[in-house]
Amino acid sequence: MKRKILFTLILLFFLFFLVYPIFFILLQSFYHNEKFTFEILKITLTNYIIRKSIINSFLLGIIVVLTTSLIGIPLAFIFDRFSFEGKSVLRILFLLPMIASPFVGSIGIKQILSRFGSLNILLIKLGLLKNPISWIGSGFLGIVILQTLHLYPIMFLNISASLNNYDISTEEASYNLGANTFQTFFKIIFPLIFPGYFAASSIIFIWAITDLGTPLVFEFNNLVSVKIFYTLKDINTNPVGYALVLIILLLTLTLFIFTKKYIGKTPYTTGRVQVQTKEKNLKGKKLFFLYLFLFFILLVSLIPHFSLIFYSFSKKWFFSIFPSQYTGEYYKVVFTHRLTKTGIFNSLIYSSISTVIDIFFGFFIGYILCRWKIKGKGLLDILSMIPLVIPGIVLAFGYVTTFSNTILDPKNNPVFLIILSYSLRRIPYLVRTTYSSFLQLDQGLEEASYSLGSNNIMTFKKIIFPLISPGLFAGAILAFAFSLMEVSCSLILAIRERFYPISKVIYILAGRVTDGPNTACSLGVLGMLITFICLFISTKIFAKKIGEFFRIG
Amino acid sequence: MDKEILTVENIDKSYEKKLVLQNINFTVYENDFFFILGPSGCGKTTLLRIIAGFVEPDRGRIILNKKDITKTPPNKRNIGFVFQNYALWPHMKVIENIAYGLKIKKYSEEFIKKRVKEIIEIVKLEGVENLYPSQISGGQQQRVALARALVINPQILLLDEPLSNLDAKLRDELRREIKRIHKETGITMVYVTHDQKEAMTLGTTIAVMKDKEIVQIGSPYEIYTNPIDIFVASFIGEINILKGKIVKREGDLLKIETDEGIFFVKSKKQINSENVSISFRPESAVSEEKINVIKGKLHDYEFYGDIVKINIITQKGNLFKIGVYTRDFNKYKKEENIIFSISEDKIMIFEQ
Structure with a gap:
């Protein structure tokens, strides 16, 4: 029973925040003035600039x-x-x-x-x-x-x-x-x-x-991605954006x-890989x-x-x-300027929360796919991999249009949708790492614990989690780094200044002629440094711990 | 009467509509060393996992110490389980692996220390307590797996092909160890294997499985000398088979006509059909010309050290395997006729 509830909730999450926005775009590109029409596609493909x-x-x-x-x-x-x-x-x-x-x-x-x-x-x-x-x-x-x-x-x-x-x-x-x-x-x-x-x-x-x-x-504005970005501003009167997203x-x-x-x-x-060098x-x-x-x-x-x-x-x-x-003064500016401070603070919050969500989903979906026998597992498998092929720009566009004039409207407060878009796009990576960790993890290790009198929670705490965590954390660190420097969703979803994440701050600063680009660069260098450190730690965990953990028996 | 520990009643199990266990019934008594023996794919591991509670049967009951535990989750059964690949937790030291079950049951530190020490002595693991499983040998890993299951003092210990990952020498050594531990602890064991040698040397009772069913249960001696059918007879040791027809019945003495002439068989079994297979084990043949004679030439031989198994080819082209002592082996020369006979009560008979 508990299983079914958890499973259904996860499915609903994907349906509502992944499938629904895509479906919405699909619908809007064929639906104008309350009619089904190919007009939008036609206009899109015949307009000189857009073509x-x-x-x-x-x-x-x-x-x-x-x-x-x-x-x-x-x-x-x-x-x-x-x-x-x-x-x-x-x-x-x-x-x-x-x-x-x-x-x-x-x-x-x-x-x-x-x-x-x-x-x-x-x-x-x-x-x-x-x-x-x-x-x-x-x-x-x-x-x-x-x-x-x-x-x-x-x-x-x-x-x-x-x-x-x-x-x-x-x-x-x-x-x-x-x-x-x-x-x-x-x-x-x-x-x-x-x-x-x-x-x-x-x-x-x-x-x-x-x-x-x-x-x-x-x-350089004559590219589909940039056109999508600019059409969002007047999407209610100009539906070309939908068609462009549909094409992509x-x-x-x-x-x-x-x-x-x-x-x-x-x-x-x-067949066999070569033996000789x-x-x-x-x-x-x-x-x-x-x-x-x-x-x-x-x-x-x-x-x-x-x-x-x-x-x-x-x-x-x-x-x-x-x-x-x-x-070195631009590095001082990074930590004192109102805009950069906001950006760093926001990005840290967004990325941390989205990483926690990623860990949760990565772990449970990986576990369900590997261990449970439940109807609809195939669907979950597909849904959890879809974000891999949905470009950030498409997801962000879908969010802005689907949830405009609702409680989630990013024009008012984009925090929820930004966090969601960050985590959704990394879920496939974490599902993959945990899934493969679980595959390598002999089921006997769990059963041995049950046979010695341990219940689900204890087995999770003492056996499953310690064995899965290296892979999970390595993946989570990467997810964190990538979220921190994410570009497309950040540029599109953060509309009001106080919600800007780092990328949007860099973009805005780079456009300010006098001191802006230097500060943007300092912020960029910091981001690069953090990404590098995260990558380094992640590969260290992966290379060492996992290697020695899963060779036994 | 021995005390019943475990009763398995009418168990059925299928996976995706394919039946893997059909109407399994048996009882294990206290201090028994019960073997489930069968070829790979016959469902024996599934059966063991049903007893442990990792798999739920479609039908039937599991009764442990007079209590129906069919619906009891595995962690409430107090059944020890030794996994084929040991399933040691790689992130815990040997001593932590062993103490785990006691810690779960919230015993006092002092008791855990004492009990773990005791069990480490029993399985002879002194000196490696603080190493990780990946740092010890295969044989030692096997001992840890045994210790971990034994430490909680389970009502019964299940072992799933525990020696199959070891090389021949270690397997012999650990086989003796398991026998010793069984004797010292007196714990009831259910042991799954495909290795008839393991079952014969260790078991007190053997259940032979074939294709999702148990076909015979009995002591190793019973099963060896009085197998229920040709499958059991050939699975549990070597046999020679000859097809024939009953031509005369005189009480329990049957006269049977075969390719190789007339054979007389004494059997208490009820044989209904006229077409039968008769068979005998290599060591049942004796080197003399009396009744039930086989005559042929030396074809080839397998040398075992204490005995030699020679293959005799008859004029009709049938091959018979016969066991002789090594000291008698040079009596048999190539190209010379060799004569053996089998007494009428050493021949097994099966309906065709």
Whole structure:
């Protein structure tokens, strides 16, 4: 009985705060003046500016997929095939770009790429350039660069995993039969890693087109995400926003379902993973060029982070490669300025509460999926994974429109919905970690406790919780870090100043010409630092504790 | 009359419409070392888990010490359980694993200390009390699992294939240990295994399971010498089988015609059909030419140390396995005819 109540409550939660808003968007895009109509979609697709935005967004997604492929795939091959000093450290360093969102990085990099920014000054000093050029241009290039530098680790990770998953002897067989490297790559290797490549490309594509913060900073408005953001202001008279969100939603779902089907059905498993080592030792010139390549990529991908740090300390930075004067006063401002103080306070509260909610849901859903036999379990499984494919911008849009003029209206007080959106989007990660922890946790461990006279609560306290908690906390720390620096939902849902979280404060400050950007950068650096620490702790817990805990029997 | 400890009555259980246990009935008496023996997939572990309360039966009752516990949750049953993979808690030290059940029952610190020490001596775990399960050997983990279940002084101890994760030598050692612990503590045990050697050497009573049902219950001697059917006969040891037809009945003496000639069988069993299978164990054959003779040539042999099992191939091409003492083994030469006979009361007979 108690089980059923808990189960029903969890289902209702998802239905009301996840399915209902999506359904509402769906309905509104076909429903105008109390009639069912395709008019809204038609207007959306025929309007010149909007059509241009859609094309731009597509272009952006495809270009970023290509650029991340160009960096991520070679990188994955280098790490898979060669052994060299410092490999394990470098592998971690290549994940570093992910600690700052491109939105934050873009504030810093503007200083590098602008007409009189560091890059132009450097090129002029080197004699490579006569007149400064605008690298950012309309802003599109800037967005591509920032997103590429942020997203290539996803490509790198996925391709690495794919390369790890197949037997090296399939390649050797190809060489053995007379194929050259080129033929082997296109006939054997690429087909084998394609499922992983497709999955990574889908994630990157969706990420790129739904990113709101970066285009806003670069003031590039002809993108679907930005259009959605601005149409929210007059959504009651202009329903185009619904149609745009619908397009994104459909695109996301199609890619997701296609990936699932494709990867689930792919017959390309080569069975056992190779036993023999495939890593080659490099020497001399080759090794030198390998390091050169790696360090170059690393340096470039960390430029946004470094520029952010320099910017946050710079007192004067005009017509010079590096700031000409440094100061720490902007960090003082961060802790004294009314707006930043509000932001930090709000974000801490929002993220903490949403993390607690995540822990609760992650634990119980993981437990139910793994241990209970109950009707509707399949539904819960699907519902708890849906947030993975719902972009933040879609969820936030859904919340604003669905709950406007209700008690939850974010125009009055968005706290509840912000917290909810933060936690909903991280629930899948926590469900996954706890679910896999439970799978590894032999049911006998619980039964042994029952057989010795222990009841549910005691067994939970003494056996289940201590064994699950490393995974749960590792996941929770990550969820906390990501919530703290969340962009889309924060920008959209926090409408009134006193509810601003960090991201929105950074966005507002970055737009204030005089001292704003410096303070925004300091706040960004702090966020980056917190994210880094959280990531570090989380991987430490994961790597050590779990490893030694679950090897027994 | 021995005191009844556990009675299992008319138990049925199915998973997703597939029946895994059908009409299970048996009684375990005090101090019994009761074995549930059967091939994998016959439902024996499910049966044990029903007794422990981890699984609810669809029908039937479990009675422990005259109390119906069918609906009692596992934590209120006071039944010890030793898991196949031990299920030791990896985050607790050996001593914490063992003391857990006593702490749950809120015994005094002093009592817990005393009782844990006692049990550690019984299972011989001195010296590893403060290590974690991952830091001790497989055999020691098994001892911890035993100690943890025994410490609460359960009314009955259930063991689910407790030795299957150990190598052959450790398995022999722990088998003796379990026998010793059974003797020292006098606790009633129900032990599930697929290993007939374990059941024969340790058990006082064996219930043989086949395909969701119990087919025979009896002492190891009874089951070995008087198996109910060919399945039990072959599961519990090696047998030779020969098909035949009853041609004459004289009281309990039956005359049976087979491929290999006429055999005489003495049996108290009621045999209704004329078509039968007769069988005998390798050690029942004796090297002489009397009644029920088998004649053939040495085909091959398996050397066991104390005995040798030789395979004889007859002219008709039938193979028979016969056990001889190693000291007699060089009597049998290849290419020479070998003759054995089996006395009429050593032949088992089953309806076909």
